[in-house]
Amino acid sequence: MATLHSYPFCPQSRFARLALAELGVEPDLVEEKPWDRRVPYLEINPAGNLPLLVDDNGLAVPGPRIIADYLDETRGEDMRDRRLLPQPLDARIEVRRLIDWFLVKFHEEVTDYLATEKIYKRFMPSDLGGGSPDMGAIRAARTNVRYHLKYVGFLISTRNWLAGDHMTYADLAAAAHFSVVDYLGDVPWDENETAKHWYARIKSRPSFRALLTDRVPGMAPADHYDNLDF
Amino acid sequence: MATLHSYPFCPQSRFARLALAELGVEPDLVEEKPWDRRVPYLEINPAGNLPLLVDDNGLAVPGPRIIADYLDETRGEDMRDRRLLPQPLDARIEVRRLIDWFLVKFHEEVTDYLATEKIYKRFMPSDLGGGSPDMGAIRAARTNVRYHLKYVGFLISTRNWLAGDHMTYADLAAAAHFSVVDYLGDVPWDENETAKHWYARIKSRPSFRALLTDRVPGMAPADHYDNLDF
Numbered sequence: 152m153a154t155l156h157s158y159p160f161c162p163q164s165r166f167a168r169l170a171l172a173e174l175g176v177e178p179d180l181v182e183e184k185p186w187d188r189r190v191p192y193l194e195i196n197p198a199g200n201l202p203l204l205v206d207d208n209g210l211a212v213p214g215p216r217i218i219a220d221y222l223d224e225t226r227g228e229d230m231r232d233r234r235l236l237p238q239p240l241d242a243r244i245e246v247r248r249l250i251d252w253f254l255v256k257f258h259e260e261v262t263d264y265l266a267t268e269k270i271y272k273r274f275m276p277s278d279l280g281g282g283s284p285d286m287g288a289i290r291a292a293r294t295n296v297r298y299h300l301k302y303v304g305f306l307i308s309t310r311n312w313l314a315g316d317h318m319t320y321a322d323l324a325a326a327a328h329f330s331v332v333d334y335l336g337d338v339p340w341d342e343n344e345t346a347k348h349w350y351a352r353i354k355s356r357p358s359f360r361a362l363l364t365d366r367v368p369g370m371a372p373a374d375h376y377d378n379l380d381f
Numbered sequence: 382m383a384t385l386h387s388y389p390f391c392p393q394s395r396f397a398r399l400a401l402a403e404l405g406v407e408p409d410l411v412e413e414k415p416w417d418r419r420v421p422y423l424e425i426n427p428a429g430n431l432p433l434l435v436d437d438n439g440l441a442v443p444g445p446r447i448i449a450d451y452l453d454e455t456r457g458e459d460m461r462d463r464r465l466l467p468q469p470l471d472a473r474i475e476v477r478r479l480i481d482w483f484l485v486k487f488h489e490e491v492t493d494y495l496a497t498e499k500i501y502k503r504f505m506p507s508d509l510g511g512g513s514p515d516m517g518a519i520r521a522a523r524t525n526v527r528y529h530l531k532y533v534g535f536l537i538s539t540r541n542w543l544a545g546d547h548m549t550y551a552d553l554a555a556a557a558h559f560s561v562v563d564y565l566g567d568v569p570w571d572e573n574e575t576a577k578h579w580y581a582r583i584k585s586r587p588s589f590r591a592l593l594t595d596r597v598p599g600m601a602p603a604d605h606y607d608n609l610d611f
Contacts, residue, residue, distance in 0.1 A: 197482075198478070198481065198486055213478055216481075217474060217477045217478065221470070221473075221474060224470065224473070240440065240454065241440055243450075243454070244443075244447060244451060247446075247447045247450065251443075251444055
């Protein structure tokens with residue numbers, strides 16, 4: 152049985168959960184708090200980042216991108232034309248470019264601010280930075296998300312899915328990050344119908360179901376969060 | 382002819398230069414200033430990060446990790462047992478873990494501070510943040526580098542190269558980053574003879590030569606920078 156060390160509202164963990172679900176792998180989820188830096192966790196993942204997949208062969212695979220490559224190398228071929236990292240060289244570059252776009256750039260400019268300020272800080276001890284949110288960081292993220300929403304709309308206006316004709320890791324990376332921001336009600340979907348339509352499509356997939364049932368204790372999601380026809 | 386859009390003292394660009402040289406590819410180097418965000422560059426690489434490889438087949442490959450994967454997929458097999466991303470699954474995970482360690486963690490904790498404060502700021506216009514260095518950032522980097530040096534020493538005390546028996550992308554990623562810090566004289570090599578010996582080995586490789594001839598205008602390197610028996 153595979154195990155995923157992850158946190159429900161860590162967007163990088165959500166990306167790995169979506170990828171695993173699309174590949175038909177149902178891991179045990181072990182909760183690891185992003186701010187905790189537990190020694191037993193650092194012993195299996197010295198960098199301490201999330202998520203970490205421990206596959207049923209015993210291999211420990213750290214971080215969202217390395218997990219994506221590993222899953223492609225171990226389970227990709229069976230997916231044939233639904234492969235999440237397609238075979239043609241140019242398609243691989245484009246998928247990887249967009250994986251980085253969302254897991255690095257979107258994370259730095261949007262999700263990291265919002266998840267930290269609005270969610271993690273509620274549960275962090277005050278000596279680790281817990282407490283009331285920094286409104287400046289939240290405002291920055293809310294400004295930045297509009298540009299990313301436009302970029303998704305732009306890509307989808309020329310393609311069926313973010314990186315081309317088929318759904319790939321690019322869509323899962325983007326959707327994982329948007330899903331955290333959406334829980335918080337901070338995606339201005341009405342500004343871009345094309346992007347909204349793409350998100351409604353991916354949110355309706357069975358792989359998304361578990362994410363839509365996660366709840367932050369004491370904090371309800373935006374009204375439309377788990378509504379598939381929002 | 383391949384082209385690498387890069388900057389001489391950008392550590393991520395140095396990683397790609399080392400990888401290309403190890404594979405026997407000699408690209409044209411086109412200088413791109415990391416702080417510039419030139420529109421023609423953003424048109425080929427919307428994220429604006431460095432480096433960007435434009436291969437002789439016309440494909441544009443953005444960012445150090447995507448370049449590493451691309452080079453492995455297009456030239457890796459010819460390298461046989463000198464492959465920079467080895468074939469066995471566990472070795473691939475370990476190499477990728479260490480690529481991320483240096484290109485992400487070491488960069489955030491050490492190289493980004495030092496390259497920005499001590500090099501880039503000399504050449505950046507003041508409205509983009511140029512000017513005198515932030516000594517707090519430099520001190521933080523100098524503290525952090527000691528822990529990374531110890532980690533390299535720890536890994537090399539159990540293995541021939543950072544990720545195992547053979548030299549891999551892990552060594553190139555680490556060496557690329559250390560080389561920028563070393564130019565500035567900020568690696569306390571005497572604190573770890575094992576790590577120093579590893580760096581002397583990799584620095585002696587032909588792929589390293591071009592890096593050792595780069596100079597920051599108006600700023601000489603540390604005395605031992607291009608001394609192979611330092």
